[in-house]
Amino acid sequence: MRWHPLVAIVLLLQVIPVWAFAGPSYPKLEYYVTDQVGVLTVNDIYDIEDLCLEVDNGTGCEIAVLIVNTTQPDGIDLFAVKTFEESGIGKEGLDNGLLLMISVSEKMWRIEVGYGLEGILPPIKVNQIAEDNLEPFLEEGNYYEGILYTVAFLGEEILDNWDGPVEKEKEPWYPIPFIPLLWWQLLIVVLIALAVFVVTGGRVLFFAGGLFKGGGGGFGGGRSGGSGARGRF
Amino acid sequence: MQMKAGATIGIAAAVVVFLIILISTIWTISTYNKLVKLEEGVDGKWAQVENVYQYKIDLIPQLVTTVEGYQEFESSTLVNITALRSRWMEASDDEEEQLDISNQLDTALRSIILTYENYPNLQSIQAVSDLMVSLESVENQIKVERMRYNEEVRDLNTKIKQFPAVIVANTFGFEERSYFESNFAPDNP
Incomplete structure (x- = not known):
């Protein structure tokens, strides 16, 4: 029973990361395609992400897709x-990102263009591409094809016209390839694990999951x- | 012995005074630099606001030539917009005057957008609808840069008013900046 305060502190440490990131009410995108509503299947998402990846590999420009309810x-x-x-879409200093947003319940779309792509x-x-490729499909509730063709046309414009430097994402180097933690993060995890192990006599070892979030x-x-540009459908 | 004790106290006092002066000097310098940085942030964002506003001013001649052929748009509004554009360009050194003109300009442009929205036949004309897309985008850009400018102003003003930074701010004459308000608020379509 003497150990209770320490156990409490260790447990509190597990909660802090979640609590600290609960603040911003805008999504911090991690992947090319984020579907908060569930209008796309996993395969749909893979198809669209393939296009985004092609543009990223060819030009370093980043296309993000976000579907929200409102x-x-x-x-x-x-x-x-x-x-x-x-989310910082696009590379730092080049500002070569693009965000395609769809709000399902409001029936609206918006394409936000980074500073570095305003010329292209x-x-x-942008409006023309969306009117021709996005709106007709969205009107029928066909999100997949609308997004796929719009990303394809936008991506083609970028691939054809981008003449800036092609910068690759600087991936942080992880000591253990399949665990996205840096050295010092790994050390903290090990130390906490040890502490918990000692405190609880080896009974609690299922806590580390929360720390893995927000790695690469x-x-x-x-x-x-x-x-x-923006519009309704 | 007494002399020596007095000297020790004297040295100790001198060291304490020296430390106080040193610390407050370092603090003053770092606070001053922070304020300078905040001011530069505000100026930089203002330049960005002016930049996007210039896009809008540059759009006006094209706007007038494109829509003057259609009777739905009042010719007096178009004449007014052209006049306001020239006045805005002449007032390039006077921020207050530019702000005033930009508000009048926004009101006039608002009426053009309303006309466009009320006449579906205008919406089918490619050149006109393209122009409205450009105008809508530039309005949004202005809104965004204005918001960022106001955020910087808020940071500077807060810092200037806070104790103890307020001492440095007053000594070196840092002043609060005014927010950029506009009466133009494009609604969602």
Whole structure:
């Protein structure tokens, strides 16, 4: 029983990371495609991500897709800007990212273009691509094809016209390849594991999961300034 | 012995005074630098606001030539917009004046957008609808840069008012900046 305060502290440490990241109300995107509503199947997502990966490999430009249920109370314009800011889509300093957002219940779309892509994808062009490839499919509830073709056309414009440097994501180096933790993070995990092991006499060893979140992945730190287009479907 | 004790106290006092002066100097310098950095942030964001506003000003001649052929748009509004654009360009050094003109300009542009929204036949004309897409985008860009400018202003103003930074701010004449308000708020379509 004497150990209780220490156990409490160790347990508290497990909770802190979750609590610390609960603040921002805008999603921090980690993958090319994020479907919060569930209108895409896993295979749909793979297909779209293949296109995004091709553009990323060829030009370093990052295309992100986000499907949400609603953007209220902010509205889709502000929501897109803030999500862009939060996720840092595009490479740092080049700002060559693009966010395609769809709000299902509001029946709205928005394409937010990073500073570095404003020249290649001016609002009129973005709007045209979306009117031709996105809206007709979304009207029928066919999210997959709408997004796939829109990303394909946007990606083609980028692949054909990007003349900036092709920067690859700087992946952090992990000592153990299949565990996305840096040296010092690994050390903390081991120390806490040891502490818990000692304190509980080896009974509790199922806690480490929470710490694995937020390792690698994510986008490169690009910014946008509200350029792009939006519409209804 | 007494002399020696007095000297020790004297040296100790001198060291304490020296430390106090040293610490407060370091603190003053670092606070000053922080304020300078915040001010630069505000100026940088203002430049960005001006930058995107310039896009909008540059759009006006194209806007006027494109829509003047359609009777749905009032010609007086178009004349007014052209005049406001020239006035805005002449007032390039006067921020207050530019702000005032930009608000008038926004009101005039609002009426053009309303006209466009109310006449479906206009929406089928490619050149007109392209222009509206550009205008809508530039309005959004202005909104975003204005929001970021205001965020920087808020950071600077908060820092300036806080104790003890307020001492440095007053000594070196750092002043609060004003927020950029606009009466133009494009609704969702």
